[in-house]
Amino acid sequence: QSALTQPRSVSGSPGQSVTISCTGTSSDVGGYDYVSWYQQHPGKAPKLMIYDVNRRPSGVPDRFSGSKSGNTASLTISGLQAEDEADYYCNSYAGTYTYVFGTGTKVTVL
Amino acid sequence: QVQLVEFGGGVVQPGRSLRLSCAASGFTFSNYGMHWVRQAPGKGLEWVALISYDGSYKYYADSVKGRFTISRDNSKNTLYLQVNSLRTEDTAVYYCAKGGGSSWLPFDPWGQGTLVAVSS
Numbered sequence: 001q002s003a004l005t006q007p008r009s010v011s012g013s014p015g016q017s018v019t020i021s022c023t024g025t026s027s028d029v030g031g032y033d034y035v036s037w038y039q040q041h042p043g044k045a046p047k048l049m050i051y052d053v054n055r056r057p058s059g060v061p062d063r064f065s066g067s068k069s070g071n072t073a074s075l076t077i078s079g080l081q082a083e084d085e086a087d088y089y090c091n092s093y094a095g096t097y098t099y100v101f102g103t104g105t106k107v108t109v110l
Numbered sequence: 111q112v113q114l115v116e117f118g119g120g121v122v123q124p125g126r127s128l129r130l131s132c133a134a135s136g137f138t139f140s141n142y143g144m145h146w147v148r149q150a151p152g153k154g155l156e157w158v159a160l161i162s163y164d165g166s167y168k169y170y171a172d173s174v175k176g177r178f179t180i181s182r183d184n185s186k187n188t189l190y191l192q193v194n195s196l197r198t199e200d201t202a203v204y205y206c207a208k209g210g211g212s213s214w215l216p217f218d219p220w221g222q223g224t225l226v227a228v229s230s
Contacts, residue, residue: 034212052215052216091215099215
């Protein structure tokens, strides 16, 4: 299983919006609506931010939203805040109970 | 609240074995599939293994198949990962994560991780 492709880094000023892409294949992202996104601050465990493409767990700000088109999923952070600076990873179900993560994206708040 | 605590990591020589544990609390452990995910130093996340709620089904990443074994003891609310024939490329923080509903996704929550360092 090859890792899903994410941009190495994205950046934005406070209050702006940033979008992180996650590109896979028809065997993973394109084949299932089981894409999730995780936020990881340095030295910390990952935290679920979005699941099932666009569903937000309770407690996650509505500034975070997810979408998917074809083999590419996206995470958008609107109204960027300083605490959003972190690494973000997408994940997709890849069939037969196997799972693949993205390469990870560092979000920098300027 | 749901809590997962991993332990059992350490420094080990190549070719040796280790058993990692993950103690779960705050939810009905026997109702959920559980995952192991690892992260090499400075690298991204890699899914390692999944075990079904009752232990009857186990799935592995190709990179660990045949060397790692996932298991669970529902009477002790504990998840395990037996890691054998360790290689330097197995050096990573190993996280356990609770699986969700459909296809045992998403991974939520995660434990704090335990570091396995393979070095001679």
